[in-house]
Amino acid sequence: MQMAPNPRRVRIFLAEKGIEVEHIDLNLREGENLNEDFLKINPRGVIPTLVLDDGNCLDETVAICRYLEETHPEPNLLGTDALSKAQIEACQRHVEFDGFQPLLDAFRNTVPAFAKRGVPGLPAEYDAIPELAERGQRRYTLFIKNLNALLANQKYIVDENFSIADITALCAIDFAKLLKIELPEDYEHARRWYEDVSSRPSAAV
Amino acid sequence: MQMAPNPRRVRIFLAEKGIEVEHIDLNLREGENLNEDFLKINPRGVIPTLVLDDGNCLDETVAICRYLEETHPEPNLLGTDALSKAQIEACQRHVEFDGFQPLLDAFRNTVPAFAKRGVPGLPAEYDAIPELAERGQRRYTLFIKNLNALLANQKYIVDENFSIADITALCAIDFAKLLKIELPEDYEHARRWYEDVSSRPSAAV
Numbered sequence: 001m002q003m004a005p006n007p008r009r010v011r012i013f014l015a016e017k018g019i020e021v022e023h024i025d026l027n028l029r030e031g032e033n034l035n036e037d038f039l040k041i042n043p044r045g046v047i048p049t050l051v052l053d054d055g056n057c058l059d060e061t062v063a064i065c066r067y068l069e070e071t072h073p074e075p076n077l078l079g080t081d082a083l084s085k086a087q088i089e090a091c092q093r094h095v096e097f098d099g100f101q102p103l104l105d106a107f108r109n110t111v112p113a114f115a116k117r118g119v120p121g122l123p124a125e126y127d128a129i130p131e132l133a134e135r136g137q138r139r140y141t142l143f144i145k146n147l148n149a150l151l152a153n154q155k156y157i158v159d160e161n162f163s164i165a166d167i168t169a170l171c172a173i174d175f176a177k178l179l180k181i182e183l184p185e186d187y188e189h190a191r192r193w194y195e196d197v198s199s200r201p202s203a204a205v
Numbered sequence: 206m207q208m209a210p211n212p213r214r215v216r217i218f219l220a221e222k223g224i225e226v227e228h229i230d231l232n233l234r235e236g237e238n239l240n241e242d243f244l245k246i247n248p249r250g251v252i253p254t255l256v257l258d259d260g261n262c263l264d265e266t267v268a269i270c271r272y273l274e275e276t277h278p279e280p281n282l283l284g285t286d287a288l289s290k291a292q293i294e295a296c297q298r299h300v301e302f303d304g305f306q307p308l309l310d311a312f313r314n315t316v317p318a319f320a321k322r323g324v325p326g327l328p329a330e331y332d333a334i335p336e337l338a339e340r341g342q343r344r345y346t347l348f349i350k351n352l353n354a355l356l357a358n359q360k361y362i363v364d365e366n367f368s369i370a371d372i373t374a375l376c377a378i379d380f381a382k383l384l385k386i387e388l389p390e391d392y393e394h395a396r397r398w399y400e401d402v403s404s405r406p407s408a409a410v
Contacts, residue, residue: 044299044303052288056288056292058291058292058295059295060294060295060298060299062294062298063291063292063294063295063298064291064295066287066290066291066294067287067288067290067291070286070287070290070291071287081275082271082272082275082276083257083261083272085271085272085275086263086268086269086271086272086275087261087263087268089265089267089268089271090263090264090265090268090269093265093267093268094249094265098249118340119340119344123347126340126343126344127336129334129336129337129340131332131334131336131337132334132336132337135323135324135331135334138331139324139331142328
């Protein structure tokens, strides 16, 4: 399994939809995303990036997922009507801003390979901020506690339907293992959910 | 004009759509968003929050805008087909993550009223991080430089159509004035765009 969590969000989304695309892997620790060849494709230097057959290029995980959902509506992962689309988008952002992004802050601002790259992509000139790593870790720890409480009453993050919000949370929880943060043993609801979503074939990517 | 930039994004979106809703203002500096009454409505303690007639409650600016777009499709602000929806979502996130959020980091981690509330909403127990404020200001300064370059070749942030990406950028640029950061005089393309979007009736909210 490749480690970078944002590309994995898209890989899981693709697998759920049964869409096959050509993948090209870049080594972020070695800065391959900042090489001239890649910057011609995406001047921001961030991954994942989706290149369409007509040459159009999309970045931002959730925007790529939007394109895939619009072109391959089934199985639905972003909602089916105004309210469910908005609820899934809200919950996806809760997971992203309360858990996923704080975890990435913790990682980026801790790992020596990113000591001068505290922000993804270009420009690669932001020093790591140890206090932000600590804040990120505290926020992520609270996120999984709240996730456990939420999942006491429902099967998935948005009620009874698997959605992009579950994908974002799963990728965060697996990525947290790099920082040696596991779901606590007594988070029974979060662990039940984790077993469920991890056992889907899409999670193997 | 109320200052908090996320509620203003929704107010502009509503004004563009010609939708009227009841507004209730909260004083964030005094922590009214953390009062018991508001936490009953939104336990995360963040604004804006939209309460629907059926009692459903939505937070997260972009999710609220999604609901409004789905229920009031015209004028279109989030795209009309798979590609334009994805491009607008990508660009909206570029503005949000490269400019708007760094600016909010700069504000939150500088202003004394938020010295113990470095993260919006609950829990209100994150100390401000001065280095994050400085990083945020540097990132925002780069964002407006890049915005000026982008707008040399197109009318709006996504080609020739006003979209949610323009709303997010406008709210950032006006909010930056609180930190005494103006668009530089020689950013002629960004200033032409700013004059344009600021002159729309929706910008007066």
